[in-house]
Structure formats: structure tokens, C-alpha cells
Amino acid sequence: MLQKNRDHSPDGDKTSTRIDFLYLSEPDMIRAGVTDMAACVDTMEEMFGLLYSGDYRMAGVNNNSHGSVVVFPETSPFPNMPRPTPDRRFMAMPAYLGGRFGTAGMKWYGSNIENRDKGLPRSILMFILSNADTGAPLAFMSANLLSAYRTGAIPGVGARHLARRNSRTVGILGPGVMAKTSLSAFMAVCPLIDTVKIKGRGQKNLDAFLTWIAETFPQITTVTVVDSVEQVVRDCDIVTFCGSGATGDPSTYPTVKRDWVSPGTFLAMPALCNIDAGMEAPEIRKVLDNPGLYHAWFEENSKPVHRHIPAVGIRWLDLVDEGRIAPDQLEDFGKIVAGEAPARRDEDEIIMMSVGGMPVEDVAWGTVVYRNAVEKGIGVPLNLWDSPALR
Template sequence: MKNAKINFLYLSEPDMIKAGVGDMVSCVDAMEEMFKLLKIGDFRMGGPNGNSHGVMVTFPENSKFPNMPKDGPDRRFMAMPAYLGGKFDMAGVKWYGSNVDNKEKGLPRSILMLTLNDKDTGAPVAHMSANILSAYRTGAVPGVGIKYFSKEDSKVVGIIGPGVMSKTALAATIAVRPGIEMVKIKGRSAKSIDGFVEYINVEYPQIKDIRIVDTAEEAVRDSDIVHIATSSTTGDINDYPYISEDWIKKGAILCCPAAARFDDDFILNRARNVTDNIKLYQAWEEEMEFPAYSSIPIPAVHCMDLIKEGKMTSDQVDDLGDVLTGKIPVHRNKDEIIIYSIGGMPVEDVAWGTIVYHNAIEKGIGVKLNLWNVPELA
């Protein structure tokens, strides 16, 4: 009988840090390579279209079962499976539970784990803490867009929503645009603002000009790069953070990994709309009840709704992968304003997780665990 023994590597959060999960320069490079693989089709995600964000378990507002969780803000479980080819050549799934009430227990809103699997046998090769991994790949995705679309002499960054997403997005921004001199911060609470200021002071002491602003308009005006990453209830699009065209500097890029709202006239006639993976937004349009933007508050989802209504054409939305592979130009017009929608995909977790896993193997980091020596039911 052939050797059927299976061991896999367990990586705790401290292990992940030792293995370089916080190396933003490498993470941006990994995301860029991942986008190129997406464009040529060397990947698979869930759903019948192979581009689904994942499958979600949600809960009812009320249940006859007393132990069943009840619906609430960000209360869900989600599995995000993917395969990514190229140099990664790995399958995996990110699994997480999310609940806003976690903060009262001193826990993050979402608690994430990533399992990497052998592409042929399905055997686990690694099981790793994924909160920091997910945060860094989330920040690195806008970093790729900023690398290509923002002006090389960008100096000013606007932050709307100074949370974890914006911290790693700022890290990616500085990784690709090291000449940043000013950061403007619009937040809801003194705690989040103070935490963001402290983060900048510790991680990027070269940035001396940090300004706390009272409005989104102040954060956007004169900024070369804007990150909009606020938590927002879905359902009523009028509750989404609104950005007026009049506030936006010519040639700016606005990174939107969360809720954001712009005037339709601007979207249809003057903005350049760019997605991280247009097929992801097409999948959401298929999966969600129309209008999908009421459930998924990212601007490109609204573009899909407009296309469905016949108000917009598909060639008015560009895909980042087409830029990276040279199919379309980096810039279509001088001083164009970029609305860059970022949806989040499990191929990103598999890409960065695979690199961190190989780093851990090379450095002897982690704990080897045994699944079995001989499978009992083979």
C-alpha cells in the first residue's frame, strides 16, 4: 500500500507574522500576479460562473429555535473557496464568522481561518490564522490600482473610515507611492481616529502632516488618492457615503472596497469605472435580488444595475486585469478620475496564503499536525 500519511502545517497569528504576512511590498506583487492569472483564466472560484465571492449563511430575525443565532449587523458565516494556478498552483478556502457584537468581547468583528489544500488529492497542506492575511491582501488590492492609475508624484491621501481596511490600504499606498506627505482623516469616533493617527506615527513617522477633518468633502478635496472604507447598513442606498464630483481633484483615484455613492451623471459620463474583477460584479448581479446595489454597496455593483436597466453599456466599465495585460491603456483620458471598485475574492487569500506558507516552510515556522497515518475508511 502506498504511503497515505497526511500531515499539515498549522500557523498561528504569531507564526504568520514571523512568516512575513505583513510584507506589504510582496503582497502587492502577489496581488498583481494574481490579477494577471485571473485575466487569462487560470483560476476557479465558487458558483456556477466560477467567479462567486463565496457562500454565506445568514440568520433570521426571529426563530422558533431558541439556540439559533438571530440576524444582526454583519452576522453571518461565509466560506470562500478558490483555486489559483500559475506559480501558486493551490486550492483553498477561507472560512469565517462575523458579528459586530464581538467587539464587546474584545474580539475582531470577523474571525478568519484559511485552509490550503493539495489541488489533486484535496488533502490539507496548511491551516492558518487569516485575520492579518485577509487585511493585508485587502489593502494590497487597492495598492495595485494605485500603482497603475495614481499620479507618480501623489502627495495627499484622504481617508474616509479609519479602520483596519484603511490602515492596510494606506500601507499599500505608501509601498507604491513613497512620496506621500499628507493624510487627511474623516472618522466617526475619537477612538478610531486616534488609533489611526497612532498607526501613522508608529509605522510611517516620515508623514508629518496629519489632519483630522469633519466632513467627507474635506477628506476628498485636493487628495490624490482617497480610500472610502466605512461600515454602512445596506438596503437604502441613500445611507451610503456620498461623494460629489465637485470635490474630487482631477486625476485622483478613489478606492472603494465598501459602501460609496456617486451621482449617476458622473458615473455615466465622466468617471472612469474600474473593477478588480468585472466577472465578480456580474456574478453578484446574477446572485442578488435586483437592484443588487441595495445588498452589495460597492459602486461597480451599481454599474451592473445600470447596465441591466439599459442606462449604461458594459464597455463603460474597465477591468484591472485588462490594464495589467496591456489589453487596454492605463489611462484613457488626461486627468481622468478613477472610481476603483474592490470586491474581495478568495483567490487573493489563496495567493498570499500560499506565499506565506512557503515562507513558513523555508524558515521552519509553525506546528506540524497529523491528520492520519492510515485513513480508517479508505
């Protein structure tokens, strides 16, 4: 039924106007391999090569926008308008990715931190994958796992290139979904990891995370709950901040201080993060997952941008704007993946990577999972039309 609309089928019926697409529920996505972290890391690495070559497009006049977001006012005369609680927004994240993917897609989600009181995830996400030539839908899929795994895989690709090969100790701030997928990615590329330090705000989340580690990675023999950000960072080979929180005041974001960081540490930051003056030093390598994304954010927001976008890479751009660091201190991770810039140069250098999250990641992993589903006969085929009523 789907043969006529398979994006990768060279022998489909070119004359048919019929359009079918796959609906993939969360259980379908799992059966199709969305939780295969090792494969996701490899896919994200391939995606970085396409980013560096320029074979992609995202939203905005700069083709690098994170997406388009709907936020709500503090006061409204309309009683049914949602209130602006933390993480309360709707967002659309479209992109095209070339190479063997050759597809376009958009992630759509609504987010409200109060969902947790209802037993729901903070964000509920869906993803539509489209034929890049006709624009016809290929799949409409549950995207919470898609988004979580592609997000966690990026720190994993970073660790593959920038962490020490013999890394054993990981420090994690925030024991949520992002922490689970980031640690899974670290384990996929640094198999000697046997120690984890974790800091969280609530005992329930900590207990769930500890149980998950014990069940998923029995090779991690030492797990320690710590009480401070300093303890998370000290004496670690890999550090990641995965916690959520309010934006607006960077002084409240969890901060990495130079005195805490051991020689050779790799820090991957996919969530709120700030740095002290010591971490501004030129010898601290500062790597952006996609410089274009950060420049788009910088163009789209009032200054200092770190008030609105809590990624540490935006803090670096603010520092450049203030004349406190040189622009050439900021490195392009895609260039490193492409082999045109050095990865880790020695065992002692400290490397920090900012992870912004990009819709091209959803397109890459969504395309792989969709093609797996087609090959395995997974999902529910749905018909859009046999012939369009208007054309």
C-alpha cells in the same frame, strides 16, 4: 515531517499515504511574512494576471462567486439561534489559483459587529490551504491578517497602475483595519505620500489610527481629521472608503459627488460606496477588479443589487441594467495589469476602482506565506493520518 505533503516538492514520497499539515497561529503568520505589504502587493498583481488569463476558479456555476453565506432570520422559534445583528453571518470562500501557486483554499469566518464589545475583531477568520491534486490539507492558518493585507493590497495594485506617480495626499473614510492596510499599500507604491485626511465616527478609533500613522510612517508629516465625506474627497490624489455600515438602503452609503473630485484623482473603493449622477459620466473611468465577480453577484441577487452588495461596482451594473450607462464603460483591471488596456492615460483623468474582495486573493497570499513558513521552519506540524481508516 511535512516533506511528503509539500505542494511544491517534486521529490516527495509519492507512495506514502501519510498526510501532515502545518498549523500557523497569528504570531506564526507574522513571522512568515503575512504583514510584508510590498510583497503582498506584488503577489496580488501577479494574481490579477492569472485572473485575466482565466487560470482560476471560484465557487458557483459561474466560477466567480464571492462565496456562500449563512445569514439569520429576524425572528426564530429557536432560542439559541443567533440574532441578525449587523454583520452577523458565517461565510465560506473557496477558490483555486493556477500559475506558480497551483493550490486551492477556503476562508471560513464568522462575523458579528458586537464582537467589538468583547475586545474581539468583528470577524474571526481561518484559512485552509489544500493540495490542488489530492485535496489534502497543506496548512490551517489564522487568517485575520491574511485577509486584511490581501484586501489592502488590491487598492495598492490599483494605485500602481492608475494613480499619479507623484501622488502626495490621501483621503480616507473609516480609520479601521482596512484603512491601515490600504494606506500601507499606497505607501508601498507611491512613496511621495506625505499628507493624509481621515474621517471617522469614534474618537477612540481616530486616536488609534493617528498613533499608528505616527509610529509607522513618519514621512507622513500632515494628518488632518475632517468632519465630512466631502472633505475626505476634495483636493486628494488618492481617495479610499474603508468604513463599515448597514446595507439595504444605498442612499445611506457614503457618496462621491463629482463636484468634489479634483482632476487626476484615483478612487479605490473596498467598502460601502455610492456615486451621484455626475460620477456616472463616460469620462469618469470605472474599473472593476474582476468583472466576473460582479456579474455573479448580479445574477445571484434581486434587483437593484446595490441594496444587497454595497460595492460601487455593483452600482455601475445596476446603472447598466437601467440603461443609464453603457456596458463598455466598465473596465477590467486584469486587462490593464496584463498590458492589454491603458493604465492612467494622462494626469487629469479621474479613475474609480471597485474592490470586491475575492477568495483567490486569500489563496495567492496564503500560498506565499505557507511556503515561507515551510522554508523557515515556522508553525506546528500536525498529522492527519499515517494511513486512512476508510478508502
